[in-house]
Amino acid sequence: MDEKELSEIYARMRPKNICICRAVSEKTLVDLIHSGVHDLEELRFRSDASMKCGSCYPQVRTIFNREMKIIQSESDKQN
Ligand code: FES
Numbered sequence: 635m636d637e638k639e640l641s642e643i644y645a646r647m648r649p650k651n652i653c654i655c656r657a658v659s660e661k662t663l664v665d666l667i668h669s670g671v672h673d674l675e676e677l678r679f680r681s682d683a684s685m686k687c688g689s690c691y692p693q694v695r696t697i698f699n700r701e702m703k704i705i706q707s708e709s710d711k712q713n
Contacts, residue, residue, distance in 0.1 A: 652697065653683035653694070663694065667702065667705070668701065
C-alpha cells in the first residue's frame, strides 16, 4: 500500500465535519443528542454548530430529527 492510498484511508476514517466554521463533526452532534440534548437550539448552543455563518443549519436539523426519531423508536419499543 502506497502513501496516497494510506492518506485516502485515513481521510475516510476522520469524522466528517458538518459545521466547517466551528469544526463540529456529525459524531459530536449524535453523541450530544444521545447523551440527553433533545432540543435543537440547545444542541446548537452546546456544540457550537451553526452558530457562525449558519449554512450548516439544515444539516444539523436533519441529523437532530433523524436521531430523535431513533430515540423515540427505541423508547416506543421499551414501552
Ligand atoms: S458551517 Fe456551520 S456555522 Fe458556518
